[in-house]
Amino acid sequence: MNEKPPIKKITAEKNPTEWTIDEKGYFLIDPILDTKLIYAHHYSKDKIYECSVVGEDAESIYYTILRKELVDSLMHAAYLGSELQKAEQFILGNRGSYVQDKPIQFEDDK
Helix, strand or coil: CCCCCCCCCCCCCCCHHHCCCCCCCEEEEEEECCCCEEEEEEECCCCCEEEEEEECCHHHHHHHHHHCCCCCCHHHHHHHHHHHHHHHHHHHHCCCECCCCCCCECHHHC
16 A cells, blocks of 8 residues: 655745855846846856846756856755746736846736
8 A cells, every 4th residue: 555645844934034145146137128038147245247147038047057156055046046037927928027026016016
């Protein structure tokens, strides 16, 4: 008999105090509607521009960021995946406004 073990449920919690800066720096995400491209501009911890990863979709950008070792922190990598997916949805929707760290605002949401 193949009984499944009980599911161990862990309630998700948001705790902004757990955030620590990535030793490799930070990104500014910039989706451009007219070109349908997403720019992930990388800056050092000292706020010096280093490069931009440019692509048409979130997945190719975050895989490139990982391959190029532009992040050290798993928390930062998870955040970037979420933020890049939001930028992609903004471009695909072709409406509304994108602001990093904020929910997408669509005209009919106002």
